[in-house]
Structures are given as C-alpha cells and as structure tokens.
Amino acid sequence: MARKTGREEQVRCLNCLERFKVKRGSDKEACPKCKMEWRISWHHDGMAKIRGPVWNKVKK
Amino acid sequence: MALNKKIAYIDLSEKTVKMENIPLEMRKKYLGGRGIDAYLLYNHCPKGADPLGPENVLLVSAGLLVGTPASASARTHVMAKSPLTGAVGSSNMGGFFGPEMRWAGFDHLVIKGKAEKPTYIWINDGKIEFRDASELMGLAPPQVEQAVREELADDEIKVMSIGIAGENLVRFAIVETGLKNAGGRSGMGTVMGSKNLKAIAVRGTGDIEIKHPEEVLEYDLNFINGIVNTKFGRIMQKWGTMFIYGVTNSTGLVRVRNFQANQLPASEDLECENIEDYSFGTEGCFSCSLHCRHKYIIKEGEYAGTYAQGPEYTSQGAFGAEVGCRSFNTVLTGNHLVNYYGLDTLEVGSLIAWAFELYEKGIITDKDTGGLKLEWGNDDVVLKMIEKIAKREDIGDTLAEGPLRAAKKIGKGSEKYLIHVKGMSNLHSDERPTPSLALGIATGTRGSDHLRSRPAIDLYHLPEPVLRKIYSYPVPYDGPLTSDYRDYKGKPWQVFWQEMCYMAVDCLGICKYHTKFLSPNNPAFKEWPELIKLITDLDFTPEEIWEIAERAYNLEKLFNIREGFTRKDDALVDRYFDEPTPDGLALVRGKSIDRKKFKKMLDEYYAHHGWDEKGVVPDKTLERLGLKSEPSNAL
Numbered sequence: 001m002a003r004k005t006g007r008e009e010q011v012r013c014l015n016c017l018e019r020f021k022v023k024r025g026s027d028k029e030a031c032p033k034c035k036m037e038w039r040i041s042w043h044h045d046g047m048a049k050i051r052g053p054v055w056n057k058v059k060k
Numbered sequence: 061m062a063l064n065k066k067i068a069y070i071d072l073s074e075k076t077v078k079m080e081n082i083p084l085e086m087r088k089k090y091l092g093g094r095g096i097d098a099y100l101l102y103n104h105c106p107k108g109a110d111p112l113g114p115e116n117v118l119l120v121s122a123g124l125l126v127g128t129p130a131s132a133s134a135r136t137h138v139m140a141k142s143p144l145t146g147a148v149g150s151s152n153m154g155g156f157f158g159p160e161m162r163w164a165g166f167d168h169l170v171i172k173g174k175a176e177k178p179t180y181i182w183i184n185d186g187k188i189e190f191r192d193a194s195e196l197m198g199l200a201p202p203q204v205e206q207a208v209r210e211e212l213a214d215d216e217i218k219v220m221s222i223g224i225a226g227e228n229l230v231r232f233a234i235v236e237t238g239l240k241n242a243g244g245r246s247g248m249g250t251v252m253g254s255k256n257l258k259a260i261a262v263r264g265t266g267d268i269e270i271k272h273p274e275e276v277l278e279y280d281l282n283f284i285n286g287i288v289n290t291k292f293g294r295i296m297q298k299w300g301t302m303f304i305y306g307v308t309n310s311t312g313l314v315r316v317r318n319f320q321a322n323q324l325p326a327s328e329d330l331e332c333e334n335i336e337d338y339s340f341g342t343e344g345c346f347s348c349s350l351h352c353r354h355k356y357i358i359k360e361g362e363y364a365g366t367y368a369q370g371p372e373y374t375s376q377g378a379f380g381a382e383v384g385c386r387s388f389n390t391v392l393t394g395n396h397l398v399n400y401y402g403l404d405t406l407e408v409g410s411l412i413a414w415a416f417e418l419y420e421k422g423i424i425t426d427k428d429t430g431g432l433k434l435e436w437g438n439d440d441v442v443l444k445m446i447e448k449i450a451k452r453e454d455i456g457d458t459l460a461e462g463p464l465r466a467a468k469k470i471g472k473g474s475e476k477y478l479i480h481v482k483g484m485s486n487l488h489s490d491e492r493p494t495p496s497l498a499l500g501i502a503t504g505t506r507g508s509d510h511l512r513s514r515p516a517i518d519l520y521h522l523p524e525p526v527l528r529k530i531y532s533y534p535v536p537y538d539g540p541l542t543s544d545y546r547d548y549k550g551k552p553w554q555v556f557w558q559e560m561c562y563m564a565v566d567c568l569g570i571c572k573y574h575t576k577f578l579s580p581n582n583p584a585f586k587e588w589p590e591l592i593k594l595i596t597d598l599d600f601t602p603e604e605i606w607e608i609a610e611r612a613y614n615l616e617k618l619f620n621i622r623e624g625f626t627r628k629d630d631a632l633v634d635r636y637f638d639e640p641t642p643d644g645l646a647l648v649r650g651k652s653i654d655r656k657k658f659k660k661m662l663d664e665y666y667a668h669h670g671w672d673e674k675g676v677v678p679d680k681t682l683e684r685l686g687l688k689s690e691p692s693n694a695l
Contacts, residue, residue, distance in 0.1 A: 007291070012521065013648070014307065014310050014311050014645060015645050015647070017521045038310075039328075041333050043294055043295065043298055044298070045293060045294055047291065047295075049295060049303070049306070050306060050307070050310065050331060051306055051331055052306055052309065052310045052327075052328065052331055053310050055325050055328075056328045058325065
C-alpha cells in the first residue's frame, strides 16, 4: 500500500489552479472556485485525478 | 567492479576489434554513458562526415550505474552524427540490453566503417565477433531477437536491432530492444542501417562488483520508496505516460491538426483510462519498480489479436490529436506498427500531420499520395501512412527523408507548415503558452527535444519556495522564479538546470522518470553522490556532478558548432510567434511566443551556460571545464 500524502482526495483545477476536495468515488466534480466541471478518475489506492473536462460544459 | 568494463573499437569495414580499459580519469571527467559518448563523438566523428557514410561513428553505451542495484539503472545510450539533422544524434532506451552489455564486459562500443554485407555483432562474455545477418533482413526487431536466440541457442541473449525502416534508411529509424524499448529520436537506426549493421546481440554472465552492497540496497530502498509513493509514481504505475494527455489536452497544450488548434474536444477515447480495457498487466525495465509499460492486445481492425506493449504519451499525439483521430484502437495499433517497422513514433506522427495539412491546403494532391485521402480523422489512412513511410512508397518515400528534405522536394511553400527545430519534428505538445518548454525545444542539442531540456514541473504551479529549493541546488541561483508557466521570468535558468539534471542521469544510465522530470520529489544532485560512492567507491560532490554534466553538454554544443550550427538554429518556426492559440482554457487561449521576450530568454540562457551572445563557447568556459585541448584523442 502506498504511503498516504494527505492529498489523495484532492485535485488541482486546471482552469483556476485551485486545489479542491472531491467526494470519494465521484466521477464528476465542479471546482468550487471557478465552477468548471471535471471528470474524475481514481487510482486503486484511493487517489483522485482529473481525467478531463465535461466537454459539453466547456465554453467555446 | 563497476569501473573495470571495457571500451571496444569495432571496424565493420576491416572486421577488426580492439578492446581497451577506460581510464579512471575519463570517469572522473564524464562518468559514463552519454557523457563519455559526447567525448567520443567529438573526438572520433570527423567534421563534415556524411551521417550515412562509413566515417560516421556509432556509439553504444551503458551508463556508469547500469546493471547495478541502483533503481531503474537500465538505460542504453546510442549516439552518432544524425542523418536527420546533421547535428548531435543521440537517443536512449530502457529494457535489458545495457545491463547485459555490462555483464558481458563492455561499457562502450565505438563502431566505424561499413560491413560488406548484412552483419550483426555478437558480444559474448568478453568476446566480439561478426556474424552473417542476411537471414535477419526484413525482420522486425522482436523477430530479430527471437531469431538470434534460436541461432545461438540462448534465450537470455539481448538484442538491439533495426526494422525495415532502418534497412531502408528512413532518416528517423529507431534502434530497439525487446518489444518496445526504443532509442527513437534523431535516426540512430538509420546510422546502423547505413553501416549494413542489422543488430548487436549481447550475452553476459560476468559480475559487476558492488563496493558496499548492503548499504546500497538500503540506500536504494529509500529511493524506491520515495519514487513509487509520489503521486506521479502511482499514476505512472497505473496508466504510464499517457496520463499526461489528461492534463495537457484539458488545458489546451496539445498540437491538433498540425498546429491549427491546441485542444481536441470530446476526445475521451484517447484518455489514459482506456488502457484499462485492453491491458493485462504492466512490465518494467531492469531494476525498475514503476513498471510503466502496459501489455495489451489490439482488439479491432487489421491487427486485431496482435500483442504489443505501451503506448506512450507520444502515440496519443502521433495517432490521435495531431491527426484529428479519436480512436484508442488507432493509438494502440499505431504504437505497434512504429515499433514493428522501427520508426520514431513522434517523427512519424508529426510528418503525417504535416502531410495532412498540405493535402488540406492543396499543396499535395491524390497524385502525390498514391490516391490516399489525407483527411483529418481518417484512422485507416494514418495507419497506412506508417507502412508507406517505412517502405518508402509514394508520399512515404518523400516523408522518409525527414522534414527539411521532404519540404525541399515538395516545394510550393510547404516548409512554412513544418513544426520542427534543426530539422527534427516537435512532440505534439503546444508550447505557445509555455515559454520554458518553448525555450527547451529550441535549444536542445539534438534538435527539438521534449526530454532533455524540458522543465516539465513548470506546469505544476509549484510555490516559489519549492521551486527555489530545487533550482538553487547544487549551484546557487538567486534570480527570479515563478509558479506561472505562462511567465517568461526565470525560465532560462530552469531550462539550463534541467539540461544538467538530464545529462547527469544519462551519464549514470538511470531512467529520467527517476529524477526531477515529472515529479519535483524525485532524486537528483543531492542523492546521486552517495549512490555512486556505495556502488563504485568514487567520490563526487553534487557540484562536481553538475560540472561533469556541463562539460559533456558543452562537448555536444561544440560538435554542433563545428558542424555549422549557430544561434539562428536555436529557434522556433514562425507559427509559434505569428499564430496565437485559438482554443483551450482561458489562461492559455490567445497565446503565442513573444519574439522580443524569446530573444531575451535566449540571451539569458546563453549567459547561464557561459556562452557568448552568438551561442559560441568562449575560451574562458572551455578552460573552466577543461575542454581547451579538445579534441584530445585520449580515448
């Protein structure tokens, strides 16, 4: 088991660069600061990662 | 012991081999691997040599720590004058070839001349012989390895070979070992092909004496635990380098349709998570704990059922974003095909994308393409183009010459659509919003270089105190540093620092994923001296390792200067300056590289290196680094 960093359930918004917490197991979260919506994927270690934007919510 | 491995001078024309010890002095000045190779290239490759001629020298080496308990000490380095650029040609691959070569008793091979007929070199526990390779011609590298193992009745033999692309002198042919470990950039496979050298096979049962074995295992365990527990390490173990696409495409930092866009929307099918549907496990290189290479079977299309390994981030661009394709199966198939034929995946993807744009603009037509419709998003055509390039058919024959020669042949203003530096195509990242990455690719000694000059951690928005801690050691730096990757301040120092870091790790023969490339928490100058001491008993300070890296890097620079490269070649194509990014997040949209600021960055970068404003290495710097008497022909 990997050593916990304390930031497993945090991701950094690529839009405003703010770190925010994501709900464990969630596959979609909005940044609380800029409201950009992100798809989330999970490492089996319980570590969250941004997978990509919710494309149909991305402003053209 | 680790320092008693030999250098072998192999003349393919005369079929002679001479073996010598490597003086300790050379180790103290260059360590090994890419460092000593830089010395050998400058000393053995005459000025103006034809890269495809017998005078060009092919250098194959294993770094100082390769084959030891040092984590990820797997790298083989290959160097020559590049047939693609005419500058330093250099490439690096993982796998198990380098360790086996050391166990066979050799750290460096210097190969000159040209064999009369297809040949492979067989290195077996201190002995070197020339063997007939006529039965191996036309085989893909994994098939070559299998055939040699059967011929010599030993399944432990490791083989570095070329595919048909190298035999056909495609100027960006790779050298490859195993199924997928490729020395991809700058055409080192082409040099092998030009020498009628199909393969090098090695088998070694010798030892590498470790000076302090128990201590090094304990020290290395800390290394390993540190690396695998980083966020980066854990992500790499699950998804490989493909995770990078999720960051860069989401932001707007990928090249799409050959620079016409910088983000590929709705490309979920290219994201790294898709590998979970294909992979049945991962593999690693010698002594590595990350195991970042997936094993997969292609599920659809003409190559369904084929087993392959990978892919890397480069293939997501080459067979995805750059050509407007959105199929993970195409990425997997493309990755397999370039390894099968022995082609640089990055160069192939960039040139196909370029050809697609030329077709879109009517500069080339169906007549030039043999009837193929070079239309964005056409997966079948993208995959067919790979074969055409390898076999030099139709438009493939033109593209096989590399960007500049291909543009010269096509004419009609085609050159202005190329995305290259010094004649080598760029990775599919879009550097318009990232000045540090732009400077890195412009100044790399082997041409456009996304690996050896890249301050990738610049993208992580690290706080300034963290950046300062990294970039002020081992050499003091009190200039500006900024967390904003769009800013120009401090980036020349970051590029310079990373060049030294990567050169040092290439001299040691350790994988770049185990240094401060994609993680700020990985080892570098502070940690290496103890590792070297425990394995070899050689004493270096972090500052001395930095100086070794500088010395070797300056030799690469001197080689390029001797071959006629000047400041004007440390440049980006006009599109970087003239075409702002149309897409992406707000923070990267509308960005282009500012010409004045780029010039200022280049001036500062040269100053950090101790070069003059023209990028020439002055006597003062040569003296400081002990290079005044080069070429010295000491080795």
